[in-house]
Amino acid sequence: MARIGIFIDTLKGTLPSSFRDQLRSTLREIPEVAFSAEEEELVSSEALERMSKLLEREKVERVVVVGGSPKIYETSFQKWGLPLPLNSYLFTVANIREQVLWSSMDEKEAFEKAKRTILKALRIASSLKPIESQTLPLKPEVLILGGGLSGISIASTLAKAGIQVFLVEKEKTLGGKTTELWKFYNKEVEVKGWLEQKISELRQNPRISLLAPAQLKYLRGHLGRFQATVLTGKGEEMTLTPHVIVVTTGYRVERKRGGIYDHKRVITLSEMEKLLSETHPPFPLFEGKRVETVTYLLDETNEDIKLDAINALKQSLILQGSLKCQVTILCKEVKVSSEGMERLYRKARGLGVLFVKYEESPRLSLVDGQIQVEVKDTSILHKEDQWTISILSDLVVLPETILPHQELNELSALLKLHLGKRGFLMEDNPQLLRVRSNRRGIFVAGGCRFPQEISETLFEADALAQEVLALLSKGAYTYDLSVAEVDPKKCALCYTCPRVCPHSAITVEKYAEKNVYLTYGIPQNTQWGAAKVDPASCFGCGICVGECPARAITLRHYPDELIYIQMGVDG
C-alpha cells in the first residue's frame, strides 16, 4: 500500500473535537498513514500553501482529505494549477460532514460511520492512478452553416474578434427569413436597410469567406480537427479545416392548403407584410379593390411560437391605425410576453382592433367574393350563451406552419447531432444552455433549434459567439485525460460504442497492433481496426464503458476498482 498523507479539514470548527481526538488515535495505528494534519479551512490559500510544503517534505504518494463534500475541494486542487507536488487525481475526499455527521441522528453511530468512510477512503486512495492533462491546439477558424440572421450576426461578431470565418449558405443570397420582414415590431427602422447594412459589413470583412450557394457534403473529425467538404453552386468541392463548427440553418414554413385555404384572399403573414410594404395611404388595395376588413387567424398552428402574434399585432397597428381598416385577430391566447407587447396590445385595442379568443377552430367559407369567418367567442364563459360571430373579410391572414428544414435529418446525420422531438436540432435539455450541442466544438443557434423573434435571435447568436470566443481565446483546449479509453487488443469491432456515445466521440480506426481475436495466418505488422475514443471530445460519462460487451473500455477516473471499493465489494 502506498504512503498516504491525511488532511483533516475541521471546517472552522464544525467537526466536533471529540471526534477529532478519536480520529487521530485511529489514524495513528494505520501503518500506511504517513501523517495527519489539521486545518481550519483547507481551501484557503494559506492552508493550501502549507499543504504544498508538507507534501513536498513528506513525499507521500496519495492524499486523503477528511472534511465536507468533494465538490468543495476538487477544483481547488485540479483546475486552478495550484503548486501541489502530487498529481491532482491522487487525492480523494472522505465526505464525512454532509453525508455522515449531518445526516445521522445518533452521534456515536455517526462517528463509527465516519471512521468507516475514512478507512474506505484510504483504500480508494491506494487504488488511484495519476491522470495527465493534454493540450489540443485550437486555431481561430470557424465554419458557420447557414447565412440567415443568426449566421450573419455570429460571423460578424467572431470576425471582429479576430476569428477567420467560413460562412456556407444554401441560397445565393443571405438573410434567410428576415428578408421577408418589412418593419420591426419594437423599432421604427425598416428591416431591409438594417439587414442590408449587416450583410454589406459582412461582405467587406476580410476575415469572412462567404460561400453561397454552397452546401455541406461531408464532415469528419472532431474539435480542433474538423474536415468539412463543401459543394459550391458551381459544382466545385472544397475542403475546409475549421476548428469549431456553428450550425444556424434556420427553418422552413408550410402554408395550409386545401379548399378555402387556397383562395387568393387567404394570405400568409409574409404576404401581408409584403402588401403593407407596397401600400400607400389612405388604404391598401388588393387586385385594385380597397381592403377594408382584415381578419387574422392565429394559433391554429405554431402554438408555442411567439412570432405570429408579434407580426400580427405589428401589422394590425398599421392597418387599423393608418390604413383605415377594421382588423379582427382570432387567437387562442393573446401572446404578450415579448418586451413591449402588452402596451402594443392595449394600443391596438384602443385603436379598435378586435380580439376574439376561440377554442373551436373557426370556419372559413366564401360569400360573394369575400371570406366569411365564423368563430365562437369564448369571452362569455357560459358555453350556452357563447355567440358565433361571423366576420365578412376582404382578406384573411393565416400564419404558415413553422417546421424544420426537410434536409435537417440528413444534416444532423452528417454532423452526428441529435434531433429533438419535433424534428428541430437538439433535444430540449436545460443542461445544453441553448447553444451547445451534443458534440464538443459544434454549436447550434437560431431557428434550426427553435424559431424566435429578432431580439431573442440576436441574444442567442451573441451567446453562441461568446461560447466560441471563450473556447478559442486561449489558443488551445486543455483537458485532463479523465476520459474513456478503449483497449484495442480486446475490441471486437461490434460498433456498439460509436453508436451509443451521445457525444459522437468514438470512431473506428486502424491503430491496434494486436488483437485477441487474431486468427493465424495474418502477417505481422497488420494494423487492426478498433474503436478509438477522441479524448478531447469525450465528456467522461462512462456510458460506453457500461455497454461494451467485451469490457474493453475503461473510464480512467472511475475505473471498476474505484466503484467496487465504494460499494464495499472489493474485499
Place this chain on the structure above:
Amino acid sequence: MANFEPKIIAFCCDQSGYPSADMAGALRLNLPKNVQIVRVPCAGRVEALYLLKALEKGADGVILFACYEDNCQYLRGNLRAKGRLSYVHRLMEKIGLEKERIEICYLATNSGVKLAETLERKSKELKRLGPNPCVDRR
C-alpha cells in the same frame, strides 16, 4: 428479524444524486443507517454487472439515482441506466429474486428532500421484504 438494518447501496451521479445527498445533509435530514453512497460521474456509468454484484455481495437493496428524462448532463445516460435496469429485472425474475430490491429513482441537483424520503421508504420496504436471500448466513 429484530434490528435488521437493510444494507442499501445508492448509486449517486455527480449531477443529481450526489449533490442531492449533500443537500440532504445540509438540511439535516436523517438518512437510514446502513446506506452506502457510491459516487459515479453519470448513472450511465453504472453497469448491469454492478447492480447484480451488489446483491451478490450482500446488499439488501440497490437504488440507482439518475437525472430526469431530458435533463441528463450527458444527454442519454439516464436512459441507458433505465434500460440496463430493465434487463437486470428480467434476470432477477428468472432466478426468483424480488425485483423490488433494485430500483431507479429520478432526481435533480436540488432534490435533497426527495433523496432522503426515497431512502427512508426503501429502508422500510426492505425491512418488510427481509434480508437478501442470496447471502449465506449459516
Place this chain on the structure above:
Amino acid sequence: MTLTNMLEKEVLIIGSGIAGITIALELTQWGIPPLLIERNSSIGGLASIFCCKASESCNKCFACVVDKRVSEVYQNKKIQLLTQTEVSRIRRNEKKFEATLKKGRELYHLRTNAIVVAAGIDPYDATQKGEYGYGRYPDVITAKDLDEMLRYKGKLIRPSNGELPGRIAFFQCVGSRDESIGNLYCSQVCCAYALRLIKAIHYQYPLIEVSFFYMDIQPAGSSFESFLNSCREDRRIRFIRSLPSKIYFSPASNLLKVRVPDPQTGDVAEEAFDLVVLSVGMVLNKGAKSLVQWLALNYTEDGFIESPPLQKGVFVAGACSGPKDIDRTILHSKHIALEVYQFLKGIN
C-alpha cells in the same frame, strides 16, 4: 474599527443571482477575474430557492441549472466573491469607475473598468392587492412561497393548520398586465411557472383539484406546446379564463371563498378553496434604485433598467432589465458577457 481595503479589478458585478453568476463564470473563461458582490450572505439570488418541478420527466424549469452554477462559483478561484457587501457610492473618474463597498465594518475602495448591474427583481408585493388578503389570510400564499415550501420541506401543506389541501386555486397575473397599478407589462414567466408547480404537485399528490384562473397563457421554451396540451387534458386542472376580484375568508370553515363563473351553467357560484396561490409578477429590485441614480441610468417604460449605450462601460444584465425566466436570463447574461469582453478588449 473600520478596515479599509484597496482593490483594482477589471469588472465589478453587482448581484449574484443567476445573471451575475453566469457573467462571472463566462468572464473567467477569458481569463478576466471579476469581483462579484452580493448583499446577502448566500449567493444565487431569487432562483436559488426554487424547487425542481419535474413530474415524470424534466419540466424545463431550470432550477437545477442555478444550483449547478452556484456551486461552480464557489469552486472558481478566479472569481473574487464578497458576500454581505453593498455599494455605498459609485462615481466615474475619466475612464474608470471608483466605488466604495461596505461589508459589515469593512470598507473596500474599488477602481474598475466596467460595471455590470445584475441586481435582479423582487416579486410584486401581493399585500398591495388588499382584496386578495395576502398577509392577512395564512392560506393565501404567493407562488414563490409555494416553491420555497416544496424545496425545503418537500411537502405541500396549508399554512393555517399544516394539513394537505384538497382544492387549490391559482390566480395568475397578480401585479402584471394591470392598469390599476400601472404595471403595463407581462411578467412572462408566471404562466409556465405556475403550470410547472401544478405538475410537480400532482406528481406527489395526485388527488388535488386545481382551478387555474388566468387571462392568456404565455408560451415558454421549445417543449411548451406538448406541456400545455398535457395540462389541458388533465381533468384535475380546471382552466377558467377570468380573474376573481376578491378572496373572502370564512372563519367558521377555515376556507377561502371565491366567486367563480361556471362555464357549464353560466351561474356565478361561491366556491371554497383550501389554498390560494397568487402568481405574482416581477418588479425591479428595490435596492437597484440607488444604483440607477449613481450610474445615471434610465428606467424603461415598465420600470426596469434600460440598457445604456455601449461606450459607457456600464452593463445591465438579467431580469432587472426586463422580466425574464432563468433560461432567457442565462442567454441574456451570455450576451452581456460578450459585450463586456468586447468593451474591455476595445473590439467594435
